[in-house]
Amino acid sequence: MSKSIIVEGISKKFRIHHEEERRSEKSGLFGRVLRGAGSRDASSDEDFWALRDISFDVEQGERMAIVGRNGAGKSTLLKILSRVMSPTEGRIEIRGRLSSLLEVGTGFHPELTGRENVYLNGALLGMSRAEVRKKFDAIVDFAEVERFLDTPVKRYSSGMYVRLAFAVSAFLEPDIVVLDEVLSVGDARFQQKSYAKMRELASQGRTVLFVSHSMNAVKDLCETAVLIEHGRIKGKTRVDDAIGDYMRHAMHVDGANMPLETEQIDLLAFTVTQGGRKDPNFNFDGDLPVDMELIYQVKERLHDFRIGFYVKSVFGEIITRILLADRSPELENVEPGTYRAKARMPAEFLVAGDYVLEVHSSQFAQRDFFASNALQPFRITRPKMFNVQHEREQTFGHVYMQPHWKIERISD
Amino acid sequence: MTALDHDRERLDGHSTQVTIITSTPDGQRYWKELWESRELLGMMIWRDMVVRYKQTAMGISWALVRPLATMLVFSLVFGKLANLPSNGAPYALMVFAGLLPWLFFSAALSDGSNSVVGNANLVSKVYFPRLIIPLASVLVGLVDFTLALLVYLVMSVFYGMPPSLPILALPFFLIQLCALILGASLWVAALSVWYRDFRHLLPVVLQLGVYLSPVGFASSLVPEKWRTLYALNPMVGIIDGFRWCLLGESQTLRPTEIALSLFVTSTILWAGLRFFRRSEHHFSDAI
Numbered sequence: 001m002s003k004s005i006i007v008e009g010i011s012k013k014f015r016i017h018h019e020e021e022r023r024s025e026k027s028g029l030f031g032r033v034l035r036g037a038g039s040r041d042a043s044s045d046e047d048f049w050a051l052r053d054i055s056f057d058v059e060q061g062e063r064m065a066i067v068g069r070n071g072a073g074k075s076t077l078l079k080i081l082s083r084v085m086s087p088t089e090g091r092i093e094i095r096g097r098l099s100s101l102l103e104v105g106t107g108f109h110p111e112l113t114g115r116e117n118v119y120l121n122g123a124l125l126g127m128s129r130a131e132v133r134k135k136f137d138a139i140v141d142f143a144e145v146e147r148f149l150d151t152p153v154k155r156y157s158s159g160m161y162v163r164l165a166f167a168v169s170a171f172l173e174p175d176i177v178v179l180d181e182v183l184s185v186g187d188a189r190f191q192q193k194s195y196a197k198m199r200e201l202a203s204q205g206r207t208v209l210f211v212s213h214s215m216n217a218v219k220d221l222c223e224t225a226v227l228i229e230h231g232r233i234k235g236k237t238r239v240d241d242a243i244g245d246y247m248r249h250a251m252h253v254d255g256a257n258m259p260l261e262t263e264q265i266d267l268l269a270f271t272v273t274q275g276g277r278k279d280p281n282f283n284f285d286g287d288l289p290v291d292m293e294l295i296y297q298v299k300e301r302l303h304d305f306r307i308g309f310y311v312k313s314v315f316g317e318i319i320t321r322i323l324l325a326d327r328s329p330e331l332e333n334v335e336p337g338t339y340r341a342k343a344r345m346p347a348e349f350l351v352a353g354d355y356v357l358e359v360h361s362s363q364f365a366q367r368d369f370f371a372s373n374a375l376q377p378f379r380i381t382r383p384k385m386f387n388v389q390h391e392r393e394q395t396f397g398h399v400y401m402q403p404h405w406k407i408e409r410i411s412d
Numbered sequence: 413m414t415a416l417d418h419d420r421e422r423l424d425g426h427s428t429q430v431t432i433i434t435s436t437p438d439g440q441r442y443w444k445e446l447w448e449s450r451e452l453l454g455m456m457i458w459r460d461m462v463v464r465y466k467q468t469a470m471g472i473s474w475a476l477v478r479p480l481a482t483m484l485v486f487s488l489v490f491g492k493l494a495n496l497p498s499n500g501a502p503y504a505l506m507v508f509a510g511l512l513p514w515l516f517f518s519a520a521l522s523d524g525s526n527s528v529v530g531n532a533n534l535v536s537k538v539y540f541p542r543l544i545i546p547l548a549s550v551l552v553g554l555v556d557f558t559l560a561l562l563v564y565l566v567m568s569v570f571y572g573m574p575p576s577l578p579i580l581a582l583p584f585f586l587i588q589l590c591a592l593i594l595g596a597s598l599w600v601a602a603l604s605v606w607y608r609d610f611r612h613l614l615p616v617v618l619q620l621g622v623y624l625s626p627v628g629f630a631s632s633l634v635p636e637k638w639r640t641l642y643a644l645n646p647m648v649g650i651i652d653g654f655r656w657c658l659l660g661e662s663q664t665l666r667p668t669e670i671a672l673s674l675f676v677t678s679t680i681l682w683a684g685l686r687f688f689r690r691s692e693h694h695f696s697d698a699i
Contacts, residue, residue, distance in 0.1 A: 014697065079536075079696065080433065081433075082538070082539055083431070083433060083437075083539035084535075084536060084537065084538065084539050084696050085693075085696045085697065086433070086434075086435055086436075086437060086693035086694065087433065087434070087435055088435055089435060090434070090435070091432065091433065091434050092431075092432070092433040092434075093430060093431070093432055093433075094430065094431040094432075094433070095428050095429075095430050096428050096429060097429055098431070100538070100539075102537045102538070103537055106533070106534060106537045106538045107533070107534050107538070109459060109463060111462075111463045111466045111467070112459065112462065112463065112466075116459075116462065119455065120455050120459055123451055123452045123455040124452065124455075124534065124538050124540065125538065126540075128451060129451055152466070175428070
């Protein structure tokens, strides 16, 4: 298979001006001319490398995700690939027509009508007039705005606006498409529709580069991924591995935001261990139980009080909720003081894979103390009892149970 | 390349379009890309035209209000009150002939200078040859200019001084004027990305420029020994050229002035293009 995109050693440097420097920056050009043109005050600026030595290849027809935290450099990388920004170092070779959708409705002008904006936006995205004319009906049909075609888009509802904007991009026919979170537009029904359209785009043998915060979308749309952390990547992996790595490293919490303080309760410590040891990567053995411990200080007498954990998938669904008062209602009333609460997740419970443990504390129907601020992603390896042959196929579901199978042969 | 060309290319052979991205963009494809984006240029011009007069009752006739009002004021102040000479042409007509290039210059340069910053949402989100942006501003100004020129022609017939043979030279001066506006716009548009000071500076320069250029008066008013120095202002040669083309032999045309103006214009355009091309791939870093 031939390569669509070859990225070699891309770095991007930004210059950051410091606060003190802003004052002299106000004198701007004239100040600079007075100080002597070209004599840039090096000490006033700090270099910031948004990307450092990024290299990867994308095969033709490959659908690759770029995952990473906000500020990790994803957008910068997409901008460089779309030629909106130039790299400071490195080289990229792109084979084929590349269209990038860094936002929907680029260049939409509020004063222009829907019809006029379709042509303008199309031209900006690289479509010819003839091409837009050919697809015009399909675009309008998809956006469901037939009746308002000759109304300025400033009179559109935000839903209509977004639908029309997305529709134009959905009818592009590039060889390579770069998508940045554009799926998350419109109401739920339109999101479904636009998502389906994106899948369609991606399934026609096009090369796709995709950035999204929705791990569900990433997993569904892509087969491979690179993880960006602090402007660097570790190389391409299967999408599942990259998502897991992202959850464990990029979201790396490990008590980073402890103590977590609120008016009524402070979370002082949150530890997850196995056999008394704390694995730096939070890799746990599926054959052994996992120990969880919370230390918290209650500052006033509370009733209807709950504390405990959510076990979530990396996609955010709650697999189970384990609260202190689940089986002991008397613990819902708590006196001020500092407490240590320990819990244990049984062995052979979670299916091998990546999960997130979230500390939950609330007063029933009144307030949620920590929201989703105390998180610990972790990975569970396959328990030995499980048939390795099945495991190789794929992982299914999240939890194991002992089903106590009984089998008898009743005839032959 | 249009999509159709591209598809054809794909069918013909596997000569897929290859794009190389480095820190210093490939200069060889620059003009080719610009040419391929001509449809987008057309769309941008059309957008700016449509948007400008949307929801106005008088529509495009607003384009004529400024030249006519300025002409009235200048002929009153310079012609009637100061009683300046007009070299045999009606004062109003002489002023109008000078206002045509000047108002085109000042309006298109203001628009062109703000154009890159004004289109920041595009510059930071989608790639296309950036040169299109200031180019569109100049060409939009050309539309207003054409309207004003038509009004001038009607007026000149009314005054009994319709243009004669010299008008054939008008395209030459018009092209020079466009080149000057584009060159200056490129400079200011690119610098404005880093220094918004120009938004404040430019109106001042243009305000003074109208008096430093022979707009409200004839350039023959300037003492002989200063004429060459005066002609370093490229608008001097252009305005004199316009007057000569429109009013005929009554207006003097000095070849040295024209040559000087041409030289300054081409220097500004050449340096402007060079500067713009060198800085354009850093626009999205700073905008």
